[in-house]
Amino acid sequence: MTRNMCDETSVNNGRPVRRWRRDAVELAALLRTWWASRHGHAPPAEDPGVETGTAPDTGASVLWRMRTTVKDEPGSLAALCIALAERHIDILSLQTHPLAQGTVDEFLLRAPGDLGAAEISESVSGAGGTGTWIERADAHDLVDAPTRILGLATRTALDRAELPLALRQLLGRCTIRSLPGGDQPARAGVPVEGALEETDTVMRLRAPEGGVITVERPYLPFTPTEFARARALVELDARLGARVPHGQDVLTLPRGNAITVRRADAGDLDAAKAMHERCSPRTLSLRYHGPMGDADRYLGHLLSPRFGRTLAVQTASGRVVGLGHLLWDGDETEIALVVEDEWQRRGIGGELLRRLVSMAREANCEHVYAVTQSSNTGMVAAMRGLGLPLDYQIEAGTLVITARLDASPVAAPLSYDHSVRD
Known part of the structure; x- marks a missing residue:
């Protein structure tokens, strides 16, 4: 069903949000001051001599993201903050999400390293929080x-x-x-x-x-x-409306050919089809894994910015000779390449692959996968050249190579004579 939305800072179920909730962050700061006045320090505690009812704190701390639902009435948030303070948990940020019944409070917490999710949830439940969800956070969550x-x-x-x-x-x-x-x-x-x-x-x-x-x-x-x-x-x-970054890199390949690598979109459809016509049936079959007549049908989807990002490689004359795709596939991220036969084995595939992996990293993807045929030694070599941990799965001649992106690449990029960014 369709819901009527409201501004979390101004309206709550048709009435103004109470000032006490808007001032929740200030309340948290006051609680930290109160705790410091009683114990001589602010949470999280790092003094192993403090009696907390749990194992002594080693000084390590852990970031947590937590959501819980509390009643929309004065004092409910204060009770929750006090319960967290008693566990030496520091509230780094707080957002409120008003609902028709109650309010969802979203916290970024810094807790002692020996305090687990179950213990935090238990304290929150005891303070009136319901439907609590909690998971580990990282430094990226520190941005307000x-x-x-x-x-x-x-x-x-x-x-x-x-x-x-x-x-x-x-x-x-x-x-x-x-x-x-x-x-x-x-x-x-x-x-x-x-x-x-x-x-x-x-x-x-x-x-x-x-x-x-x-x-x-x-x-x-x-x-x-x-x-x-x-x-x-x-x-x-x-x-x-329609837009795509216009930056491009002009590179000189080891053989002396100048190429341009740039972003591509639906405006490159005709050029991509022309490249298909110059490709051999084997090259197209290694890329599209189906009848050759279907190759052109995929291009509209592949070049759409809604489904991912595409890089095009073009010659000095403007002819497109290679395409690299980074495709959002639900929770997964696929990587795919096609290079015109005449321009293969010149380092173009490896260059495209490295750039696509860098784009995947920027998008916070944890891994990327490539689907090809087990006989495609060029793609296998290019994936290995990334210097990343790889997983291989083969079934009926189809090879799926998955690269984990949480490791730093060890392979050096190809040597080019020059690189110019427009």
Whole structure:
């Protein structure tokens, strides 16, 4: 069903949000001062002599993200903050998400290293919190919410391909799927303002270019505030229209040929089809794994910024001779390459692959995978050249190579005579 959204800082179920909730961060700071006055330090405690009812603190601390629902009444948040303070847990940030019944409070916490998620949840439950969800956080979560959201909006404004990534970073671990504009039945079922399903774990938004964007997060229901933020990003994307970064790198290959590597989009469809015509059936079969007549049909999807990012390699005369794709596949990220026969074995595939992996890292992807045939020794060599941990799975001649991105590459890039960025 469709919900009426409200501003988390101004309206709560049709009435103004109470000042005590708007001042929650100041309240947390006061609690820290109160705790320091009683114990001589602010949480988290690092004095192994302090009696806490648990094992002595080793001095290590852990970041946690936590959500819990509390009653929308004065004193409920204060009780929660006191319970956390008694556990030597420091509140680094706090956001509130008003609901029709109660309020979801989202915390970034720094807790003693010997304090586990179950113990934190138990304390929160004892203070009146319900439906508590908690997971480990990292340094990226230390950026305050307004700054992070403005950064996502800026990235979306500069590059249309950023929208799925921005949504994922805005909403955390979630699955994002796009239905094409031709799927009119799906689009007809979604109102213009979007819809948050009754379970609150699925939101549907009308894509700017047609079709529907579906976002699923089964482990944690979306709040009305999150839905409003997601809808605002989609509306921003729609208002700005088609766009792609215009930067490009001009490189000289070891054999002396000059090439340009740049971002590509639907405007390169004709050039990509012309490249297909110059490719051998074997080259196309290694890339598309199906009837050769279907290769051109994939290009509209591959070049759409809604489904990922594409890099094009073109010669000095402007002819496209290679394409590299980074594709958002639900929770996964696929990487794919095709290089025209005449330009193979010149380092172009490896260059594209390194750039695509760098883009995946920037998008906070944990790993990428490539699907090819087991006989494609060129792709296997290019993946190995990344210097990353690889996993190989072979079935019926199809090879899936997965690269883990949490390790630093050890392979050096190819040597080029010069590199110029426009």
